[in-house]
Amino acid sequence: MSDCIFCKIVAGEIPSTKVYEDDEVLAFNDIHPFARVHCLIIPKMHVASLADCAPEHQALLGRMLLLAPRLAKEQGLDAGFKTLVNTGRGGGQEVFHLHIHVFGGGDPVRRT
Numbered sequence: 001m002s003d004c005i006f007c008k009i010v011a012g013e014i015p016s017t018k019v020y021e022d023d024e025v026l027a028f029n030d031i032h033p034f035a036r037v038h039c040l041i042i043p044k045m046h047v048a049s050l051a052d053c054a055p056e057h058q059a060l061l062g063r064m065l066l067l068a069p070r071l072a073k074e075q076g077l078d079a080g081f082k083t084l085v086n087t088g089r090g091g092g093q094e095v096f097h098l099h100i101h102v103f104g105g106g107d108p109v110r111r112t
């Protein structure tokens with residue numbers, strides 16, 4: 001997807017602060033963090049949203065979700081963390097490339 005911000009981050013065309021990378025998944029710090037720690041876990045392949053996932057994405061989704069506690073621990077969120085997946089315009093999604101927000105730390109944070 002040539003006009004997708006997160007595809008451009010995957011391609012290195014837009015800089016990001018990476019916190020994890022493997023052959024299928026990338027994680028980087030959110031540019032507008034709403035907690036002391038706030039990173040985004042994305043698939044390297046373009047999938048627009050959770051609503052666009054199919055059974056073929058099952059392993060990829062599992063890989064992304066299992067990364068959340070690992071990143072949280074690495075970022076020092078020993079007391080716990082939040083995960084968020086906004087889906088669709090009505091779900092508050094702004095970037096239409098699937099991502100899991102992982103955030104926490106500092107004052108208690110809510111985003112509903």
Ligand code: 5GP
Nearest residue numbers: 005016028029030031032086092093094095
């Ligand atoms: P959404 O509302 O789609 O769930 O969240 C999109 C997130 O992407 C927002 O928290 C926003 O701050 C973040 N974001 C948007 N553009 C960029 C960017 O160019 N770089 C980084 N690192 N984060 C971005």
Ligand code: ZN
Nearest residue numbers: 004007046097
């Ligand atoms: Zn994309």
